[in-house]
Amino acid sequence: MGRYVVRRLLQLIPVFFGTTFLIYWLVWAVPGDPFAGKCGERRCPDSYIAFMTEKYHLDENVFLQYLHYMQNLLRGDFGQTFGGRSINDLIAAAYPNTLKLALVALAVEGIIGITAGVLTGLRRNGFMDNLVLVSTLFLIALPTFVTGFVLQFLLGTKWHIINPTVSSDVPFNELIVPGFVLGSTSMAYIARLTRTSIAENRRGDYVRTAIAKGLPMRRVVGVHLLRNSMIPVLTFLGTDLGGLMGGSIVTEGIFNINGIGREVYRAIVTKEGATVVSIVVILVLVYLIMNLVVDLLYAALDPRIRYE
């Protein structure tokens, strides 16, 4: 187990540097004047250009720039925006909101998805089963921004059930609808995954034994069946947490949530390269660590899996 973790951690290193370098290169190595429009209508003063060039190592090639950036990053310093605001502060302000949104989305998709999956997996080919199959296909087909718009319009502006936008301190109860929107596609996948998994395990010998020895159905399903069927679902949920944060740009834009997705979009539009790279670094890191955790969790949940 220990050796496996070390090997996985070593494998993470090239992936981490590769992904972050890729995005660094995309953001910084493009032709074009980085100072265009930075000083209003006028050309930027030479002293400012010299200062910024010095500060961001703009005159060096992109590999050296990346190395400088990574050096600072390892010291825990994400750098500053062109406006002089510390990116650490910016992330500290925005990240918790995105995390909240992603957790709400995860909870919504987990609860609804697993319930629907269990119900249909136990009783297949019934009305409920077909209803869930069709509605999951529908959810998979709906792009997030369409779901977001429609729900915001219907629930927010037309029927006044929710606030159309989320207020600035981002309370959990206002995040339920945005969380639903963000998690809707994964919810469909979870429902289908649970359904297949339950249906497969339903035929297992241990289920027959449990029924035969007279356990109440609730216990057979709740303890024996569910525990064995949840392994692939949990791994999906784990990797999805990383994906949800990266995918929250659209949802945050629609519901006006002050999170990382909106910050990164703003940064891309205003060419704040350092902010873009920093946020991507965090997202990639979360994604990679979640993948590792999920792999280890897999071994913990299913004793049949042993890593050496």
Next chain:
Amino acid sequence: MSDPTIGSMVTTPPAEDPAVAGGTAPPDAGLPAGKQRQGKPRGLLGDAWLDLRRRPMFWIPAVLILIFVVMAAVPQLFTHTDPTQGLLERSRVAPSGSAWFGYDVQGQDVYARVIYGARASIVVAVLSTIGTVLIGGAIGILAGFRGGWVDAVLSRIADIFFGLPFVLGAIVILFTFNKPGSSNSTFKIMMLVIVSLVVLTWPVSMRIMRSSVLATKEADYIVAARALGASSARIVFKHLLPNCLAPLLVYSTILIGSFIGAEATLSFLGVGLHSPVVSWGIMISESQNYIRVSPHLLLFPATFLVIAVLSFVMLGEAVREALDPKLR
């Protein structure tokens, strides 16, 4: 050397299927005329086709897709109105008998725009899918077949691209090469959108291909082919490729659907296609400021978008279930 059927990949015995058919049809009714003679065992694809032609879940999306493809190829069949001709006096006029879907902000006919919008969406989705399948499939075969350090390096490279969040990666790529306001030609913008979709999604098809190559590589007929002195190229193209293609093809059908959605998302965010190109994503994006007063601007393009995506996803599902009966 035996001619291996793709059936070796699927665990269910192929003999099971005709038994299912027996109840409703005469024993040889389902056989495609000419191609398959009786007595010769059908391959997986033959079985799948037999299964598919009985399912409404296959025919409904197939017909819808056909309609969308015709719509993309010859939109004039469906409408004679110019989708880009705007008259401001009819701006945001609601749907009526003369204009079924109403008019948009510029006074352009929404019905005509929705019809013409199919082309951009479908061309982008199909070309990106072809790119992803070709690149991902080729790299996947190489990694799976060669193994060793080639596999390790290629898999790590795939991990790098896979680690990029999709929407974020696409925005960064498109924003650097296709700034809003820049005067790229329509063709160039389409190419950029296609390239960025391919760059960000090839690792998935690479992994699918690699795992099915790994599962097939040790099969007896491959060992036999090698023992008979077949070259690597022969093994790959004659034996591995036909036997590993099925999962990738299923995936690619579903992928076309998700790419239609992705193209719309990128246009919506303002980094994908933009006016004067007509596409569903652009129409939805343009509708967002008027959604309270004229919801029909959102309703019609969104409906078409969802039906198109749904058709491809449903078709992929139907084909997958036919290829792998275990899942049902």
